[in-house]
Amino acid sequence: GCIDPEYASVNTEIQTGPLYRAEGSRLSISCNVSGFKSEETPKIFDFRVTKPSRPNELNIISSGDKDFSYSIYLDRVRDGDISVKYVDPNSAIFEIESLLKDDGGEYDCTVRDTEHGYHGTYNAKIVVYVIDNSLSVSSSDPTSLSYDEGDALTLTCQASSNTIQHTHLSVAWYLRKDGEDAARPIISLDRFFTLIPGPGFEQRYVEGAVRLDKLGEATYILKMAQLELSDQGQIFCGAEEWIQDPDRTAQDSDPLSVKISSTGLMQDVPPTITQRDRLRLVCNVGGFKGQLSVTWKRKLTAKQIALFNIIVSLSQGGVMETAADFTSRNVRVMRPTDDSFVLELDDVIPSDSGVYRCTVTEWEPSGKSHSREQSANVTVIPIGKTPNILFILQALSSEPSISQIINSDVHINCRVTSKPSQSSQYAVTWLHQHDAANKTILSSDRKAVETLGSQTEQSFRQRVIMKRTNGPTFELTIRQARISDRGSYFCEVVEWLQDPRGDWYPLPGKSVITKLTVIEPGKIDNHLTVGNNLLFSFYVSYFSANDLTGNEVELECIMTSGAPAFFYKVIWFYAPPSFLSMNASLVELDQTGLLVYPENQALQSLQGRLRLSRPSQKNFYLKIQTAHETDSGTYWCQVEQYQLDNEGQWKQKASESSGPVTLAVNVAGMLHVLTAVSVGPLFSFFAFLARKNQDFKTKALQL
Structure with missing residues (x-):
């Protein structure tokens, strides 16, 4: 009421x-x-x-x-x-x-x-x-710094607290541009140790050009690989201390003034160049004292997320090294004067379009180096086509992120969603970016001839395959994913068309990214439980035969675990009546599917009549053919949980046994009684072997 x-x-x-x-x-x-x-x-x-x-x-x-x-x-x-x-x-x-x-x-x-x-x-x-507010934030860097556009910036921040309470620190680097009151975050490390790029810095973070590294307990380092003019202003480090209940206290370091000057390394280049012409790029540098080296790189588009791929490099000793993808091309780098480097690429094709980057490194006698770089956009126009009718691969899609449990199979799909022409053929390249390194996994040319990447480890090659389906869709499959497989996967697709003369030419490519997260063993449920709960059950069933000697006994071991990516080994044990301590393993089915009968002279007769099967993930069956009185005794199963580590070695994660079941085979005249009684608290089983040619009845009572 x-x-x-x-x-x-x-x-x-x-x-x-x-x-x-x-x-x-x-x-x-x-x-x-x-x-x-x-x-x-x-x-x-x-x-x-x-x-x-x-x-x-x-x-x-x-x-x-x-x-x-x-x-x-x-x-x-x-x-x-x-x-x-x-x-x-x-x-x-x-x-x-x-x-x-x-x-x-x-x-x-x-x-x-x-x-x-x-x-x-x-x-x-x-x-x-x-x-006490013991949070302190400081920086030992000079308060005023000057850089050139393209230079690398490294700043160090010390943040610590001496409170006796349980606390966490979050640290962020901020940029306050000249003339602006509000500061915006460049990159931050929150109290859960998650790195978060600030607005406007996401792309550079994905490319590895903006980083925040933590060294030891109190040092936080900001690294910006290639400074831009928009980075000019005051940069400072801020920290917040989060207390249990939770609360937070904030502290900032003194701001550092950073000035960036334009370098103007790359000479002006034509925005377009015709197919089969020669591409010539000139990179100028001044104010150097030490020896110089140069590296020329390229990526498909300015908006492409993947890192630049090297074309050719010239060391400070004058040694030229050409990347594998360009060894069959007529490419060269020259140094006509002390302060200029020239890249020449003959017989350009439409797929040579993209963003070209020149990186010049100055080497001091002490071994230290300083790099400066600049980029230029290049578009190659196919013969017989003009810029306003240039075809490009319009649409490409994939899942932005995938989370997968270790040892399970990963499937990454890359779909061409734009309508192809009648002559369209596609070449695809899969790349893996992990720890800022960009490696080619495999590539498939327009004729579907696949080539594995030369930098890919042998163990990874054996676990990766690609297939094409209608659409077209390109599926990359990684078998038995390992922790080292995580990172960003890039699908780069180039569409090839056929001109009226029958010649094939490529269009500028497109790329998409999928981030793969592999969940580590400690973050998944690897608990294997048996015995006094309903996750692990033990059953006995019986079958009739045409004559007394054909009777069979079948034992079933049912396992349930919350970790689908694990592998399991089952061992069946036997102990004679009243001698449980004298147990021995009858048969084993290991995690790789190998069936083993351990040598035991006393059990040879029984082992010869055993049949072990696993019709499903959770069911293990042991069948005793032509049951004898000497088969009486105690039976039980043991399940072991295994997982492959990063080196491909099997590691046992858990092990549990079922409750024992006592099997009694009695022969008394024409009436034969076969009884099995579970000694565990979950179930009792009673089975009766009736007369010849009659079905056996099995009954299970839950207590």
Whole structure:
């Protein structure tokens, strides 16, 4: 029934404590009341504190009495440092903007009885501890730095805390551009150790050009591989300390001024070049003192997520090295003058279109190096076509991210979603980016001839395959995924068309990325449970035969585990009647599917009549053909859980055994009784062998 409002009990609640707050941080305490007759009338909340050094309560602030505060709090109330605000008529929040060390104590929220019923609880208390703000953030780098566009930037930040409470730190690097008040994050490491790129820096983070590395307990290093003019401004490091309940205190380092000058390394190049012409790019550099080396790289488009691929390089000693993909091409790099490097590529084709990057490195006698680089866009126009009718592969799609359990198979699909022409053929290349390295896994030319990447490890080659389906769709399959397989996978597709003369020419390619996360063994459920629960069961069933000697006994071991990517080994054990300690293994089926009968002279007859099978993932059957009286005894199964490690070696993760089952084979004249009784607490099994040519009946009773 309903409660009469006149007899309702007032109840006052405050948030759960104790609370730990750092000196100088904000304190918020919520207080709620229920049970008053009028829910719409604002209640009067009084807040007091009792300090460890003073037994008497001190009035701090009231929501309905301006003269409530004691003199020691009056100035802070007037200045707004201490306040109380209504959330609704029955809830209020007490706040101190900047805690003092002396603010620690037991806080009391009391609701005044304006209805004069005084029935219930009108106050609630919470303990607040004010701890020292030991968070410190500093940087040893110079306060003013100057760089050229394309230079690499490395800044170091020290962030630490000496509090005795259980805390976590989050650290971020910020950029405040010249003329702007607000700073924006470049990259941050949150309290859960997750790296998060700031707005506008996501692409450079994926390419590995922006990084945040943690060294030791307190050092956080910002690395920007190729500075851009937009990076100019004040860069500083900020840290937040998160306390258990949780709360946070914040601290920033002093800002560092960073100035970036344009390098202008690359000479102007024509935006387009015709197929079969020669591409010539010139890279100029000045102000150097040491020896110079140059590397020319290329990627499909400026928006492509994958890293640049090397075309050719020239060492400081004048040795030229050509990448494998260009060994059959007429490509060369020259140094006509001390301050210029020239890349020439003959007989260009449409697939040579893309972004070209020149990286010049200066080598000092001490071994240190400094690099500067610049990029240029190049478009190759197919013969007989003009820029306004240039065909490109319009649409390519794949799943942006996949999470897979270790040792399971990974399937990554790359789909061409644009409509192909009648003559369209496709070449596809799969690349794997892990730890900033970009390796070709395999490639398939327009005739579907596949080539494995030369840098791919042999163990990985044996586990990877690709197939094409209609659409077209290109599926990359990685068998038995390992931790080292995680990272970003790039599918690069080039469409080939046939001109009226029958010649084939490629169009500029497209690429998509799929991020693969392989869940580690410690993060999946590898618990294998047997015995006194219903995850692991043990059954016995019986079958009739045409004559007495053809009777069979079948034992079934059912296993259930929450980890589908594991492999299992089953061992069946036998012990003679009344001698459980004299057990021996009858037969084993290991995790690779190998069937083994351990040598045992006393069990040879029984082993010769055993048949072991595994019709499903969780079912293991042991069949005894032509049961003998000497087969009587105790049987049980043991299941072991295995997993491949990063080196491809089997590691046992868990092992459990079923409860024993006692099997009695009795022969008495024309009536033969076959009985099996489980000694475990889950099931008892009774089976009766009737006369010849009659079916056997099996009955299982759950206790």
